[in-house]
Amino acid sequence: MDQQAGSPDPNADTRAPAEPLRPVPSNGPTAPRPKKRSGPKTPQGKARSSRSAMRFGIYATEPVIPGIERLDEWRVHREGVIASLAPVGSLETKLAERVALVLWRLHRVIAYEQAEYTRANAGHEEFRLPEGNELDKIMRYEAHLSRQLYQAKHELEILQKQRRGEATPIARLDIGGQLGQ
Numbered sequence: 001m002d003q004q005a006g007s008p009d010p011n012a013d014t015r016a017p018a019e020p021l022r023p024v025p026s027n028g029p030t031a032p033r034p035k036k037r038s039g040p041k042t043p044q045g046k047a048r049s050s051r052s053a054m055r056f057g058i059y060a061t062e063p064v065i066p067g068i069e070r071l072d073e074w075r076v077h078r079e080g081v082i083a084s085l086a087p088v089g090s091l092e093t094k095l096a097e098r099v100a101l102v103l104w105r106l107h108r109v110i111a112y113e114q115a116e117y118t119r120a121n122a123g124h125e126e127f128r129l130p131e132g133n134e135l136d137k138i139m140r141y142e143a144h145l146s147r148q149l150y151q152a153k154h155e156l157e158i159l160q161k162q163r164r165g166e167a168t169p170i171a172r173l174d175i176g177g178q179l180g181q
Helices: 043-050 071-085 089-121 134-164
Strands: none
Touching: 071 089, 089 134
C-alpha cells in the first residue's frame, strides 16, 4: 500500500514466493521454552534444598551450619565483633554485623584449608599439597571474603568519622585496585 494515499502500490510484487516457506525449527529462538522444574513440595524437601548450595558453608545464607557449628559460639563471636566496632545507629550496626559474618566465614575457609591439608597428608611422611584445584578454590574464597571484609569495615569507618565530624577521604583506592569515590 502507498503509505501517503492509502491505495495499493502499483509497483508491489503480488506473486507468490518462488520457494515454499519453511517452518520455524522447534529449537530456535522463537521456540517455546521447556517448563522449569517446580522444586520440592514438602516442608522437609524445601528445608533440605535450602541448604543444597552449602557444600563448604562459604555462601551459606544462615550464619551457622547445623550439625557443624554451634549457635552459641556464633552469638559470642558476633557480640564481640559488634562491641569492638562500637556502632551507633542502624546502618553502622548492619555494617558491624556484616563484618562479624564475613569474619565467621573466613574462619570456615581456614578450617576448610586445614582439613584439606590433613586429608592430603594422611598416611604420608613427606609434606603434600591437596590434590586438584582445592588450593585455588580456597584462595579464591579467602580473597573474596577478604575484599568483603575490608569494604564493610571501610564503609563503617567512614560513617563513624562522619558522625564524629571528622574529615573523610574524598577518594579512596579499593582493594580491587579501582579508584572509588
